[in-house]
Amino acid sequence: MATDEFRAKNRSRDTSDTDRPNDEIGERTVRCPACTGPAVYSAANPYRPFCGARCKNGDLADWATEQMRIAEQTSDLLEEHEREQDKPL
Numbered sequence: 001m002a003t004d005e006f007r008a009k010n011r012s013r014d015t016s017d018t019d020r021p022n023d024e025i026g027e028r029t030v031r032c033p034a035c036t037g038p039a040v041y042s043a044a045n046p047y048r049p050f051c052g053a054r055c056k057n058g059d060l061a062d063w064a065t066e067q068m069r070i071a072e073q074t075s076d077l078l079e080e081h082e083r084e085q086d087k088p089l
Contacts, residue, residue, distance in 0.1 A: 034059050 027042030034055035041048050050056040062068045
């Protein structure tokens with residue numbers, strides 16, 4: 001969806017500051033998740049929430065090489081099933 005269409009659609013409904021596009025809220029400074037330096041969080045920063053291309057690409061590389069991953073949560077049923085499969089016949 002084009003940006004102008006997005007803005008027109010979102011203006012037609014009752015919005016609060018929390019669900020407006022970032023360019024309507026204004027810019028703010030946040031901490032870069034990679035280097036902890038200051039990063040401008042606005043539509044003008046294509047690397048947001050990162051401070052720049054280096055931090056954004058470094059984070060992507062960490063995910064791509066599986067240095068960062070989301071922990072898997074196993075259910076009790078799955079663990080019980082695995083235990084039953086490991087029992088000798």
